[in-house]
Amino acid sequence: MDDDERMEDLEEAGEPPLALSDAERQILEEYDKLHQMDLEIAIIKAQKAYKSAPADDSPDALVAAQEALLQARSRYKLRNDAVELVVIANPVLKAVHGGTNASPIDRDLLPFIVQRDDAAVDAARSATQAQATRDALTDVQVETLRACRRNVQLTSRVFELAAQLEARKAVDWDGGEEALRVRDEKRKWRAVKGAASGIVAGSGVDWASDEALRDMVLDPEDDD
Structure with a gap:
């Protein structure tokens, strides 16, 4: 970005440009050149x-090239940062401390330095909040996995108990026309109830902690 573009950005932001x-x-x-x-x-x-280098597309060569690129980029950025710090150090000190030797441009730098420091503080605060949000999200994901695991275990136990109940009813059931009709009605009702229970159990919701959902899934009522 050249000086003209910087000036245009400052004008759009409502900031007066520096009198260079x-x-x-x-x-x-x-310096830009x-x-x-x-x-x-x-x-x-x-x-x-x-x-001039021989062609080598092996994984080791690619890793070495990436490391060399990162090192070169780090050296380039470190050198530029050091040069910029040296260039701006004296004007910044004059602007902040308001010495008598400060030029008008040095004094004009002060509001921009304050804005830079405020932006740095806001960025650090936002980074801290983002990290706290990520930590909270991780905790929620862990609890969700634990709840799903508990639901799977409870669902397996429900199926075992249902199988035991059906086996016991098959042994204890006494025939008769009316009894057969009642048994058919109960079978239809249990089919509907079982479908609803399966939907709740497989939804991933922690139904074991909710009394209404737990009653729907476990079906505690006595069908004898």
Whole structure:
């Protein structure tokens, strides 16, 4: 982003642009050109090294290339950050401490420094809140997995008890026309009840902690 674009952004944000002198503006332009030249030189060197290097697409070679890229990027960023800190250190000190030797541009920097510090504090606070939200989400996910595991165990036990109940009723049932009719009605009712129980049990809801849902799934009433 060049100085003109920075000025346009400041005007759109309602901030007055810094009153840069011609010499200061020229220094910033030369500094941007220096960055651009560094990037172009690095690209040319990388292209030459790529052409002269033997082709090796093995996983180890790719990992080594990625590590070399990360190291080069880290060195480049560290160097630029160090240069920028050296360049801005003196104007920032003059702006903050308001010395008599501060130039008008140094004094104009103060509100922007305050905004930068406020933005850094807000960013740190947002990062802390985001981490707390992620931790809470992890806790909820863990509890959900535990609840699903409990539901699976309880559902398995319900099926075992239902099988035992059906076996006992088959042995104890006394025939008769009226008894057969009652048995058919109860079978239909139990089929509907079983479908509803299966839906609740398989939904992942912690029905064991809710009395109404627990009664629906476990069917505690006596059918004898």
